[in-house]
Amino acid sequence: MDPYKYRPSSQYNTPFWTTNQGSPVWNNNNSLTVGPRGPVLLEDYHLVEKLAQFDRERIPERVVHARGASAKGFFEVTHDISHLTCADFLRAPGVQTPVIVRFSTVIHERGSPEAIRDPRGFAVKFYTREGNFDMVGNNIPVFFIRDGIKFPDMIHALKPNPKSHIQEAWRIMDFFSHVPESCNMFTFLFDDIGIPADYRHMEGFGVHTFKLINKAGKETYVKFHWKPTCGVKNLLDDEAVLVGGANHSHATQDLYDSIAAGNFPEWKLMIQTMNPADENKFEFDPLDDTKIWPEDRFPLQPVGRMVLNRNIDNFFAENEQLAFCPGVIVPGIYYSDDKMFQTRIFSYSDTQRHRLGPNYLMLPVNAPKCAHHNNHHEGFMNFMHRDEEVNYFPSRFDPVRHSERVPISQSRLAGVREKAVIPKENNFQQAGERFRSFDPARQDRFIKRIVELLSDPRVTQEVRSVWFSYWMQCDRTLGQRIASQFSMKASM
Numbered sequence: 310m311d312p313y314k315y316r317p318s319s320q321y322n323t324p325f326w327t328t329n330q331g332s333p334v335w336n337n338n339n340s341l342t343v344g345p346r347g348p349v350l351l352e353d354y355h356l357v358e359k360l361a362q363f364d365r366e367r368i369p370e371r372v373v374h375a376r377g378a379s380a381k382g383f384f385e386v387t388h389d390i391s392h393l394t395c396a397d398f399l400r401a402p403g404v405q406t407p408v409i410v411r412f413s414t415v416i417h418e419r420g421s422p423e424a425i426r427d428p429r430g431f432a433v434k435f436y437t438r439e440g441n442f443d444m445v446g447n448n449i450p451v452f453f454i455r456d457g458i459k460f461p462d463m464i465h466a467l468k469p470n471p472k473s474h475i476q477e478a479w480r481i482m483d484f485f486s487h488v489p490e491s492c493n494m495f496t497f498l499f500d501d502i503g504i505p506a507d508y509r510h511m512e513g514f515g516v517h518t519f520k521l522i523n524k525a526g527k528e529t530y531v532k533f534h535w536k537p538t539c540g541v542k543n544l545l546d547d548e549a550v551l552v553g554g555a556n557h558s559h560a561t562q563d564l565y566d567s568i569a570a571g572n573f574p575e576w577k578l579m580i581q582t583m584n585p586a587d588e589n590k591f592e593f594d595p596l597d598d599t600k601i602w603p604e605d606r607f608p609l610q611p612v613g614r615m616v617l618n619r620n621i622d623n624f625f626a627e628n629e630q631l632a633f634c635p636g637v638i639v640p641g642i643y644y645s646d647d648k649m650f651q652t653r654i655f656s657y658s659d660t661q662r663h664r665l666g667p668n669y670l671m672l673p674v675n676a677p678k679c680a681h682h683n684n685h686h687e688g689f690m691n692f693m694h695r696d697e698e699v700n701y702f703p704s705r706f707d708p709v710r711h712s713e714r715v716p717i718s719q720s721r722l723a724g725v726r727e728k729a730v731i732p733k734e735n736n737f738q739q740a741g742e743r744f745r746s747f748d749p750a751r752q753d754r755f756i757k758r759i760v761e762l763l764s765d766p767r768v769t770q771e772v773r774s775v776w777f778s779y780w781m782q783c784d785r786t787l788g789q790r791i792a793s794q795f796s797m798k799a800s801m
């Protein structure tokens with residue numbers, strides 16, 4: 310026995326109970342008391358340890374996306390894109406990389422129902438040979454806002470009322486009446502796809518524009534799409550009530566049972582690409598995450614497939630403690646200047662240092678699977694055994710050197726400091742086009758859901774008028790039809 314080695318989980322195998330300190334527990338039914346009727350003695354270390362551990366079992370839930378399910382599997386390259394990126398895990402068809410994926414709802418708590426209208430998170434951690442790559446996306450290709458400074462307010466408006474603890478439409482409609490860029494996202498969330506049937510039958514999107522950088526340093530804008538091979542399925546409102554009423558964990562159960570039965574969910578990874586030199590040629594800003602890139606102009610190109618073939622062993626270790634961050638990229642993939650993306654680079658690891666502690670990257674599910682070395686160490690719950698004497702850089706005693714240069718974006722940046730909206734907002738066009746692409750019954754269902762939101766008695770006439778105007782600007786008929794339900798006339 311090496312007395313200084315970290316106790317591996319293979320040693321979690323004594324045939325009798327012990328305390329966490331390893332001493333034998335000879336009675337796990339009765340507290341240590343003075344006589345058979347008590348009182349209880351504080352010197353019962355085993356009892357105190359057991360209760361103290363229990364008292365601390367819960368960690369803070371994620372501030373958003375608290376309800377989720379995860380599973381493991383692999384990603385395999387099927388098409389060569391090495392001309393676009395030098396990312397090692399995309400180097401050639403056939404290359405496989407282990408992944409863990411977490412699907413989630415956004416707004417409600419850790420144990421909340423899964424059949425609700427809410428975006429779904431679709432977060433993939435690739436454990437590559439060059440470190441982890443986290444693609445932290447959603448099931449909807451656009452987002453409500455384009456500047457992260459609005460995110461905390463947006464989430465407060467969508468979360469339950471701080472007084473009643475009920476999600477209330479008047480607060481949502483009030484907030485978003487100041488956010489016309491949200492219209493496009495509304496045409497997804499309040500469309501039939503707003504309640505996915507489960508996590509397997511759902512698309513995923515990177516949402517933001519990323520950059521791919523190849524060996525020569527050439528940059529390409531890219532959008533990522535996950536397409537489920539079993540197709541997309543959603544629940545209509547009445548179906549969702551039935552499914553959710555019968556089982557408030559139906560999506561987690563569907564994922565777990567499918568994998569356990571050998572029916573492995575699979576997605577194809579597709580990309581859309583754009584030459585950055587063309588970025589000003591369109592009616593929308595390609596870095597604006599409230600916009601899609603139309604597929605007729607930016608066709609989907611296949612890259613690979615992802616198969617989820619293993620359930621997690623432990624929900625706490627591999628779901629609650631799982632930590633994704635959009636800032637976690639690998640050489641060959643880079644952020645675009647999308648302001649939302651940039652804000653997210655900070656926020657996730659920051660919350661995880663609070664939610665899980667400063668050494669959350671030592672947890673097996675988060676740790677990179679490749680070798681690593683640096684002097685960022687210590688802090689609460691550090692459990693890495695280190696015995697070197699040089700923990701500073703540079704040093705003539707430490708042979709570890711810099712890696713080879715990693716490509717970073719070389720695009721030129723210029724401008725004065727300002728707090729401003731992007732010049733090309735174009736808030737309504739894509740929302741109108743999307744509404745017009747629905748068949749009449751789907752249009753009716755969309756309008757019904759928007760009318761329901763605006764019918765909350767606490768939505769003021771002023772807020773309603775703003776919304777009629779927004780929907781008119783998306784599509785004249787849409788605005789008129791919604792306004793007519795309130796016996797009002799819409800105007801721009």
Ligand code: HEM
Nearest residue numbers: 371374411430431432446447452457460516652653656660
């Ligand atoms: C600036 C805007 C945003 C901020 C500040 C933000 C912040 C956060 C935070 C703090 C978490 C909790 C992370 C944790 O506790 O581990 C989270 C989770 C998540 N966010 Fe965001 N978010 C933003 C926008 C977005 C957007 C645009 C998307 C989709 C593209 C997204 C997708 C997700 C997903 C999927 C998760 C759950 C990850 C998991 O399964 O653990 N977020 N976000």
